[in-house]
Amino acid sequence: MRISTGQMFHQTTTSILNRQSDTNRILEQLSTGKKINTAGDDPVAAIGIDNLTQQNALVDQYVKNIDYAKNRLGVTEGKLGSAETLIASMREQLQRGANGSLSQTERQMVAEEMRQSLDELMSIANTKDESGRYLFAGTEVNQLPFAFDANGEIIYSGDSGVRDSVVSSGITIGTNVPGDTAFMNAPNPLGDYGVNYLPSQQGDFTVQKASIFDDNVHVSGTYTFDFVDNAGVIDLQITDPNGATTTVPNFDPTNPVTINGMEVKVEGTPAAGDSFTLEPQETVSILDTLNQALAYLEDPDAVSTPQNKSILAQLLNNVDSGQNQVSTARGIAGNSLKSLESISTNHAEEKVVNSSALSLLEDLDYAEAITEFEKQQLALNAVSSVFGQVGSLSLFNYI
Missing domain, CATH: 2.60.40 (Immunoglobulin-like)
Structure with missing residues (x-):
């Protein structure tokens, strides 16, 4: 079969260009460390890589949401723990101040101590987070939740909203405990x-x-x-x-x-x-109860009348109910933190599985790639050398 000079040059040039393309592809793989750099390298594997990459990006966002929720709930749980301790201390102050053997001056000193404790409790209830938003205001994060009105009563200006955070597919967890849940809506110990x-x-x-x-x-x-x-x-x-x-x-x-x-x-x-x-x-407020207890201690007849003795018994019952409500709110935050830990562990395991699958699909075997590169380079040199020799042949060299 006769091969024209033009055909020979075309075939040889095509072979050289293919070898160069294969060599360049391996060089790109060696430089990126990935055996699949474009969808054309392996369309099926490229789809799998894209899906796994998107899933990892979604998991990373979930982890960020979890970290944010952990921070808020951690502060919430800590503040409610401090409130529990403070309420227990104020209950003791109330009982001490109700001791009939105390003079009015001594009782007033207890009342002053209790007032400082109430101010501290109000400060806890009006805590701000790292962004300057009120922690116990529900969704009204820019509104001071607790304050005294003109009549000296404590009012709540927040709402009952819970700010949810998406922490996994189809799973949301509240990142806050509303102030009315924590400090206002304790069950009435008498009933209704x-x-x-x-x-x-x-x-x-x-x-x-x-x-x-x-x-x-x-x-x-x-x-x-x-x-x-x-x-x-x-x-x-x-x-x-x-x-x-x-x-x-x-x-x-x-x-x-x-x-x-x-x-x-x-x-x-x-x-x-x-x-x-x-x-x-139906409900009692621990803040209102303690405010009433303070007014009770400041009454000169705090323990001398039958009415005030009955009031004291009711105040103590209300304090106990309010303290239990704060403990319940703290439990809500603690349970949410526990759930976040479990979900975070699941995400970490999912990330390991996804990363392992990605590694199998796209990570380059350097030893194999270098061997293939040397083979392609050798073939390219051989084709180029032969082409150079054949291309220089002329009949005149033999005449």
């Missing part, structure tokens, strides 16, 4: 109603329970309980919100009283003429 003891009280008694057991027949509103003398025995007269009166003859404190689907338990020895009222109240 709060008690108001009157200054005219003479007997030694407290309300232990006032809870609704039948919503269908209950009438919400203010109930008045009057203890009246009836020929030497004490009857209990109850006036409901509609003005209807129910009489419980020969009142026995050991037996609960039921009215309009509500059960009321009174403990102690009420006297004829004593009275108290019940008003709907």
Whole structure:
């Protein structure tokens, strides 16, 4: 078969260019350390690499979200722990100040100590994060959550919003505990109603329970309980919100009283003429309770009247409920931190698996690549040398 000079030059040139292309491809692999640098190198493997790279980028974003959430929840958990300790200390201060053997001056000193503790607790409740946003304000992060109003009562200006962070596919975790959850909405230890003891009280008694057991027949509103003398025995007269009166003859404190689907338990020895009222109240605020306790200690008659003794018992119960609520809020933050640790571990394991798969798909075997490079270089040199010799042949050299 005859081969023209032009055909020979074309084939040889094409062979040389292919060898150069193969050599350059291996040089690129050696410089990047990757055996797949373009989709054309291996289309199927390139798709897998792209998917794994995107998954790793998503995991990295999740990890950043987790780190942010850990920081906020860590501060939250620490602040709530400090609040727990402070509330326990204030409860002791209240009990110490209620000691009947203290003089008014000594009681005032306890009240001043308690005021400082309340200011410290308010400071904790108004904590800011590293960005200058209020930690316990819900989603109203730029609004001071807790403050005293014109009447000296503590108000909450935040909301109940929880700021969620996406920490994994389909998983979100709250990065904050709203202030009302932590400091405002403790369950009322009495149940569904709060008690108001009157200054005219003479007997030694407290309300232990006032809870609704039948919503269908209950009438919400203010109930008045009057203890009246009836020929030497004490009857209990109850006036409901509609003005209807129910009489419980020969009142026995050991037996609960039921009215309009509500059960009321009174403990102690009420006297004829004593009275108290019940008003709907589902929750108590630890901040309001401690503020009331402070006013109680500043009252010159703090422990000398039956009314104030009953108030003290209720305040202590409310403090206990409020402290439990703070502990519950701290538990929410702690459980979220625990979940984040578990999710973070899962992400770390996923990243290892993805990185290992990526390594198998794209990492270059340098020994193999160098061997292939030397083979291609040798072939290129051989083709170039032969082409040079054949291309220089002329019939005139043999005439």
